[in-house]
Amino acid sequence: NAGVTQTPKFQVLKTGQSMTLQCAQDMNHEYMSWYRQDPGMGLRLIHYSVGAGITDQGEVPNGYNVSRSTTEDFPLRLLSAAPSQTSVYFCASSFGDGRADTQYFGPGTRLTVL
């Protein structure tokens, strides 16, 4: 299994540009989520999905959109990039069925907005 994969690894955007961060997992996990991590801070939940066709907002959803058309993929869209969105973005997945299982994280996308 490749686990959780994210692309791109690095991205530089100009203010106002839009882009999509890709996330895919091959573990047949129902639950997927997006976090952002700012320097010196913990991870904050942006959006999550409990299965294909179902998404919901996390702690810091403003400026981001998500969709979940398949179990495997969970892309994160930045609608109009702002410097405040400069961060490292992590995608995670798990079975999410209430068991005490674990979350698996991707390697991250390092985004800089100028």
Add this chain to the structure above:
Amino acid sequence: DAKTTQPPSMDCAEGRAANLPCNHSTISGNEYVYWYRQIHSQGPQYIIHGLKNNETNEMASLIITEDRKSSTLILPHATLRDTAVYYCIVRVGEQAGTALIFGKGTTLSVSS
């Protein structure tokens, strides 16, 4: 989720056991203790979790006190690659929409 308290940093010599403590005095009966780590610039990595009993896997051992108010993560033979920030998290089993709250964790530095 209950809060946890961890020392900000610890040092360990390569090859020795690293014992990382965590206090979680307000843990509820249905909350698990999870340990994750984050090696510089990488995504967080699951290490181990437990409810009441001590647990061991290929990476580490988790010792939970009888009153469940504290626990210790043990890396039996630390290597340089174990240098990372270690997070102790207590939470109910996976709940959709609830984020893992990582806190500040313990920065473990393993030196030769």
